Amino acid sequence: MFGDMMGMMGKLKETQQKVEATKKRLDTVYIDEKSVDGLLSVSISANRAIKEIKIDDSLLQDKEQLEDYLILTLNKAIENATKVNETELAAVAKEGMPNIPGMDSLFK
Amino acid sequence: MFGDMMGMMGKLKETQQKVEATKKRLDTVYIDEKSVDGLLSVSISANRAIKEIKIDDSLLQDKEQLEDYLILTLNKAIENATKVNETELAAVAKEGMPNIPGMDSLFK
Numbered sequence: 001m002f003g004d005m006m007g008m009m010g011k012l013k014e015t016q017q018k019v020e021a022t023k024k025r026l027d028t029v030y031i032d033e034k035s036v037d038g039l040l041s042v043s044i045s046a047n048r049a050i051k052e053i054k055i056d057d058s059l060l061q062d063k064e065q066l067e068d069y070l071i072l073t074l075n076k077a078i079e080n081a082t083k084v085n086e087t088e089l090a091a092v093a094k095e096g097m098p099n100i101p102g103m104d105s106l107f108k
Numbered sequence: 109m110f111g112d113m114m115g116m117m118g119k120l121k122e123t124q125q126k127v128e129a130t131k132k133r134l135d136t137v138y139i140d141e142k143s144v145d146g147l148l149s150v151s152i153s154a155n156r157a158i159k160e161i162k163i164d165d166s167l168l169q170d171k172e173q174l175e176d177y178l179i180l181t182l183n184k185a186i187e188n189a190t191k192v193n194e195t196e197l198a199a200v201a202k203e204g205m206p207n208i209p210g211m212d213s214l215f216k
Contacts, residue, residue, distance in 0.1 A: 053175045
């Protein structure tokens with residue numbers, strides 16, 4: 001299991017590089033989210049950087065409603081971005097980790 | 109280094125529990141962020157759930173400006189929440205990991 005320490009070090013370094021490359025790639029993966037009625041739309045990267053928010057004119061009439069719309073839609077968008085982010089990074093990290101039972105749950 | 113496998117397993121399990129407990133705790137840690145002029149304010153948890161968005165009435169006059177304000181302020185808030193989140197979780201995870209040089213960088 002831990003027979004080849006040098007090989008393991010090499011693999012860890014390789015994994016770090018793959019993790020960095022994946023993080024960079026996720027900057028260009030976008031997730032789109034809309035309110036149920038389509039009046040508010042949001043685009044966010046898999047690294048959770050908001051790129052675009054589009055508010056329909058009709059939402060400007062009621063500020064409280066607009067604030068609620070924003071919170072709901074943005075939270076859905078952030079959640080979905082986090083899922084993509086964690087799935088992608090966990091796959092890379094898991095691949096490069098020594099096979100210790102239970103360790104993979106640290107990356108969830 | 110890997111002499112005591114059973115001890116290591118126990119420590120990993122303990123770390124998983126600490127990671128879960130920390131994630132839960134971060135739901136109740138809030139980060140506040142404002143636009144430079146204070147017209148827009150946002151409150152977000154360290155787990156990146158937006159709790160509150162407060163828009164000043166004056167921002168409703170110009171939709172494009174409001175959208176830009178939201179993107180800027182929310183991205184700052186998400187970034188700060190991510191910093192708190194990663195710092196807290198990395199501290200717990202690092203504490204519980206076997207001491208392999210370079211491994212801690214996987215948690216950054």
